[in-house]
Amino acid sequence: MSTITHAARASRADDARVVAVVGIAHALSHFSQLLLAPLFPWLKDAFLLSYAELGLLMTIFFVVSGIGQSLAGFLVDRVGALPVLLGSIALFVVAALVFAVSKGPAMLAFGAVLAGLGNAAFHPVDYSILNARISAARIGHAYAVHGVTGNLGWALAPVFLVTITQFAGWRAAYVGAALVSLVVLAIVWWNRAALEVPRTQPHAAADNGQSALAFLRLPAVWLGFAFFCAFAFALGGVQSFAPEAARLLHGVPLEAVAWCLTAYMLGSAAGTLAGGFLAGDPERAERVIAVCFGVAAILALGLAWLPWPGVAVPFVFAAMGISGGLANPSRDMLIRRSTPPGATGRVYGVVYSGLDIGMSTSPLFFGMLMDANSPKLVFVGIAAALALLILGAFRAGRATRVRSVAAEAV
Numbered sequence: 001m002s003t004i005t006h007a008a009r010a011s012r013a014d015d016a017r018v019v020a021v022v023g024i025a026h027a028l029s030h031f032s033q034l035l036l037a038p039l040f041p042w043l044k045d046a047f048l049l050s051y052a053e054l055g056l057l058m059t060i061f062f063v064v065s066g067i068g069q070s071l072a073g074f075l076v077d078r079v080g081a082l083p084v085l086l087g088s089i090a091l092f093v094v095a096a097l098v099f100a101v102s103k104g105p106a107m108l109a110f111g112a113v114l115a116g117l118g119n120a121a122f123h124p125v126d127y128s129i130l131n132a133r134i135s136a137a138r139i140g141h142a143y144a145v146h147g148v149t150g151n152l153g154w155a156l157a158p159v160f161l162v163t164i165t166q167f168a169g170w171r172a173a174y175v176g177a178a179l180v181s182l183v184v185l186a187i188v189w190w191n192r193a194a195l196e197v198p199r200t201q202p203h204a205a206a207d208n209g210q211s212a213l214a215f216l217r218l219p220a221v222w223l224g225f226a227f228f229c230a231f232a233f234a235l236g237g238v239q240s241f242a243p244e245a246a247r248l249l250h251g252v253p254l255e256a257v258a259w260c261l262t263a264y265m266l267g268s269a270a271g272t273l274a275g276g277f278l279a280g281d282p283e284r285a286e287r288v289i290a291v292c293f294g295v296a297a298i299l300a301l302g303l304a305w306l307p308w309p310g311v312a313v314p315f316v317f318a319a320m321g322i323s324g325g326l327a328n329p330s331r332d333m334l335i336r337r338s339t340p341p342g343a344t345g346r347v348y349g350v351v352y353s354g355l356d357i358g359m360s361t362s363p364l365f366f367g368m369l370m371d372a373n374s375p376k377l378v379f380v381g382i383a384a385a386l387a388l389l390i391l392g393a394f395r396a397g398r399a400t401r402v403r404s405v406a407a408e409a410v
Helices: 002-033 037-047 051-079 081-100 105-120 122-133 136-168 170-190 219-240 242-250 254-278 282-305 310-337 344-371 375-409
Strands: none
Touching: 002 081, 002 105, 002 122, 002 136, 002 170, 037 051, 037 105, 037 136, 037 170, 051 081, 051 105, 051 122, 051 344, 081 105, 081 122, 081 170, 122 136, 122 310, 122 344, 136 170, 136 254, 136 310, 219 242, 219 254, 219 310, 219 344, 219 375, 242 254, 242 282, 242 310, 242 344, 242 375, 254 282, 254 310, 282 310, 282 375, 310 344, 310 375, 344 375
């Protein structure tokens, strides 16, 4: 009995260590996604850039990240997750330093390319490590913590960068960001033994009569890709123009507009943490996703059509964040169910590249709606994307079950 108890404690401690280190690295990934946007006002004045030119820098980042993410999955499966993770963090260090010494738009664009390459590998790396190292009983909680750390990275970046900029200038802020990445690099290196994942054998697929690209024939993979496109499209709408649309529709005080997004992200973090308990049973993933995103869609439509007092709007955003966050671990569990053995990096690389595509197209679409004086349609568009998520979850779940039945029959 004592031996079993000791083993269980050791397993919990090992799982907690892996989740903590991977979570810190994931927070850095989200932190680095916002290296540019919070400092746009300073970069605009420093280099006399237009808003369109500033937006192009973000497009460069997400296009490079999206393309690189699909390819990074193959690299993770071939050389292992840990070397790719260390290389990605090193790219963040270099990208921040390039931003710090930039003399013009070309150097900013080069920094965006480096940061996009660094960001590309994180989902294939993170999920390869978590799926290989975390016990099945705690994988749902691991997904929840992973999601929360990403939200915390988003929340930290603007505060960190803007605060340093106000006191020491934007170049110092980027030096500070490089130091943050160096600290995370040291943490990952120190804990490297806990993050080692066996590499996929190069000839394993061929020995089974399958190509390394065979997973691309699985409908669940492409349904997952479309699912994440829709998810990122909705999230991009919330992050870009939903707070301003709420101000125009409901008279939210200007000083409270920023709290709409803050409330959403904090709600999403809390919901994601709680959603780890709902993800314990992978067979109910689609139902959890449907209910949670359904509630979020209803709240979005409520912001479009119901007359909310301005002071209440941040609370509605928080409720939307909680609803969406509750679904996140079940979303990750759904993708895990569709992943063939030995193809984790490749599957997550392709599926999660949908995030970058959605995030790169969403601001342009919702910005056009705002330019057309249609703030209501911003929330309608967000609700429509959430509705597509519900449909996609059930279709992906059905495709996964069909594949499982076929495998058992063979």
